[in-house]
Amino acid sequence: MKTSRRLEQALIKLYNAFHNNKLNPEDCTACAVGNILDNHDSWKHLSNEHGSLELSYVGRVHQNLGRKFNGYSPQEILQIEKVFLEACGFKTPLCHYNSKPLNPRSKEVLFNGLSAVIALLCKLDNTTNIMDYSKLFEQDNGEPTYHLDTFLN
Template sequence: MKTTQRLENALIKLYNAFHNNRLNPEDCTACAVGNILDNHDSWKHLSNDHGSLELNYIGRVHQNLGRKFNGYSPLEILQIEKIFLDTCGFKTPLCHYNSKPNNPTNKEILFHGLCNVVAYLCKLDNVPNVMDYSKLFEYEQDEPVYHLETFLT
């Protein structure tokens, strides 16, 4: 499957973060966006509220100037983070009195968050969802429509 460079880079960073236990929704350098943006936290200045879709003055300036951060616009960055936080069980925008999951770094929780983030990233680039395996189970007349290639060693 052909993907864009920004999508491929984001997927590699998210994959590595997940498998190296460097994905944490409560850390702006280690959340989905933090990892996509090379573990920097400067993106948090695009909005006044973490998990909000509302750009602040700085965010609007960057958006209006057409600035991209590792290929993503400020609005796309806020949307990625909101999807990740919402799917991980946080009530957004984040606030000390809003609900959050008991164990936000649980692998299952993080995996579900990443699945939705990846679906959104693919949608942004008009690429079929790379996490969608439903085609593997399509069949016609009791025979699979698609076949997996297996490699025996």
């Protein structure tokens, strides 16, 4: 499957962060967006509330100028972060009294967040969700519609 450079780079960064235990929804340099943006936190100024879709003045300026951050617009950055946080179990926008998961760094919580982000990234690029494995279970007259090539030693 052919993917855009921004999608490919984002997937690589998120994959590595997940497997190297560098994905943390409570750290703006290590969350989904933080990892996509090379572990910098300057993106947090795009909004006044973490997990909000409303651009701050700074965010609106960057959006109106057509600025991109590793290929993503300020509005896309906020969408990615909101999807990640909510899929991890946080109520957004983040606030000390809003609900959050019991263990925000558990692999299950992070995988849920990562899956939701990947689905959004694919949607933003108008490409098929690479995490969608439902085609593997499609059948035609009781036979699999698609076949996996397996290599056995």
